[in-house]
Amino acid sequence: MKQKFNVITSTCVPLPLENVDTDQIIPARFLKATTREESFFGDNLFRDWRYRADGSPVEDFVLNDPTYSGCILVAGKNFGSGSSREHAAWAIAGYGFRVVISSFFADIHKNNELNNFVLPVQVSDDFLEELFQSISSNPATEVEVDLPLQTVTNKATGRREQFDINGYKKHCLMNGLDDIDFLLENKEKIEQWEQLNR
C-alpha cells in the first residue's frame, strides 16, 4: 500500500458515471468489519454493481470485463460523494488502483484517498471526455501520471494537463510517507509543545 510515487504509466479502467457515492464504492454493510485487511475491502469494491445478490458476477460491469485493466480508475464527475467513510478509499487501494482520474472529487473522499496512497487526479471536463473516448476506441490506451511534474497525459492523443496537489501531500506520496510517519518524525516538536503548555 505504501508504495512510493513517481511516474505511473498504465492502461485504465473506465467508469463513465457521475456522482459515484461512497455507498456504491463500498456498501454500508461492510462497515461492521473490525479489520482493514486490504483484500477484504478490495474484493468488495463496487460490490453491488459487480456481483448479484447470489454472489454471481455481473458480466458487463467493467471490473468483470477482461477488456479493461490497469491501476488507473477513470470516473465521472463528483467521485466519492456521500458518507465520509474511509472504507471507500481502503476498497479502492485494496483492489490495486493507484490513481483515480475524475473531473471533480468530493472533498473528504479525496483526502481519504491521499491518506491511503491513492492519487486523485482532477482534470478538466474536456480532458476527461476525450480520455473516455480514447479508452473506448482503444482499451490499450495508456495514461502517464507524473507526480513530480504534476502532469497527466493521454498517450493516445498526446493531450497533457497540469493537476493540483499540496506540497505536503506530494512530499508524502513521493517518499512513501503517510501522516503518521510525518507526525512521528516530528516527535520533538510535540514534546516541546507539551513542555510549553503544561
Place this chain on the structure above:
Amino acid sequence: MKTLFDKIWDRHVVQQVADGPTQLYIDRLYCHEVTSPQAFEGMRARGLRCLRPAQIFCMPDHNTPTHDQDKPIQDPVSARQVAALEQNARDFGLTHYGMFSPDNGIIHVVGPEKGLSLPGMTIVCGDSHTSTHGAMGAVAFGIGTSEVEMVLASQCILQQKPKSMRIRIEGRLQQGVTAKDVALYLMSQLTTSGATGYFVEYSGEVVRSLSMEGRLTLCNLSIEMGARGGFIAPDEVTFEYLKDKEYAPKGDDWTKAVAYWKTLQSDPDAVFDREMVFDAKDIEPRITYGTNPGMGIGITEPIPQTAAQAKAPEQGFRKALDYMGFNAGERLLGKKIDYVFLGACTNGRIEDFRAFASIVRGRKKAPDVVAWLVPGSWAVDRQIREERLDQVLQAAGFEIRQPGCSACLAMNDDKVPAGKYAVSTSNRNFEGRQGPGSRTILCSPLVAAAAAVTGVITDPRTLL
C-alpha cells in the same frame, strides 16, 4: 481581536506544515467500538505504542444492548466489536469503561459528566457528535479512522483550519421551549448544509441562560447543520457544573484553571467569517416531518406546501413525505404515533429525564405506545433513582432501560419496525436510521413525553 476558536486553536498549533495542513495537539481522544478497531490494527501493524495513553479514554456504547448487560451480547458482530475495544484498550494501556461497569455510557454523555472534557481543550473522537463536548468551551470535533490512528500514535492531528461563524440567539425562551427546540429551529433556518466548513460559536442571552445539559444538547446538533463543530464560551454555569467532577482540577489547580478559563472569550472586536442572529420569540416546541433534521416545523404549524418553502430540493421533499406517509400542508398535531424514544447523546441526560417526568407525573402511558427510556450513562441512571424519578415514571407505566446509544441508530436490538412512527429525542431522522423502514419524528423530551401519555402528537404546553 481573536475569536475564542482562534485562541484555542492557536494555542494547540504544534507547527504549520509548509504548503500543507496544521499539526494540532489533541488533549483528549475518546474511542468507541465502531470506528476504532482499524486504527488499533494499524498501530499494531506498525509496531507502535500510544504516545500519551493517559489522555485516551475508551468505552463501548453503539452496540450495547439496553437490557441484560450483565449477560453476553447475542449478536456476534456486536459482541466482536465490543470485545475488540476491551482487548485494544488493554494492549495499549488505555482507560476502558466496559459495558455494565458503573462508569459506562454514551461517550458524549460520560466525557462531560466525569470532567474529562474541560474548557480550552481540543477533543476528538471517531464520531461526528463529538461536537457535544464544545458545550464545555472546548474545540471538539469528529474525525475519521486514519485520524484516530494519528492521535493514538502522536497525540496530534493534521487539519486545515475551518471558517468561523457566530450564531446569537437573543431574547427569552417561552415556557415549554428547550435547547432541543432551539437546535431544531436553527437547522430548519440554515438547512443541513448551511454551516458546512464552519466552526460555530453559540452566544446571546438564550445560550447564556441554558443549563449545562441544554448547552450539550445544542452543541450536539451542530453537526446536523453541516458544521465541523460548535461551542459555547465557558462561564459560571460551566464552572459550577465542573466543580468536584472526578477529573476536574482540584484545590489550587482548580483556582488556576478557572482563572484561565475566564479568559476563554471571543474578543469584543473579533471578526467572524459569518454572523447570524435569531430571536427566541420565533421558537416554539418543534418536531420534524421529513427525513433530515432540517425538515422541521413548529408543533402547531402545518408541513410546508412546497419544496421551496421547505428549503429542500423538489425531489427530496416529495420523497421524504412519501417515506413518512405525510402530505404537504398537513398539520401533525393529533397524529397517532407508535414508539417513543427518550435518550441518545442528544437528550439522555438527567435534565431530560426530569423534563419527561414533569409531564408524565400523575398521568399514564398511552396503552398502545411502546416507550424506550434509555439513560445516557449509568451515572444518569443513578441520579434518576436518587431523585426518585424512577418511581414517577414507573407509576405512569414506564420502565427505564440500561444505558447506551440504543434506538438512536438501532445497532443493538432496539429497532423500530417498518412503517411505525417513532417520536424520538435523538438527532437523526434519516431513512431507516431507527430500523429499516422506521419513521422518525425528532423532538424534545417534553414533546416526547406528551406523545407518550396521549398516543398522539401533542403540544406539551397544554400539559404543563
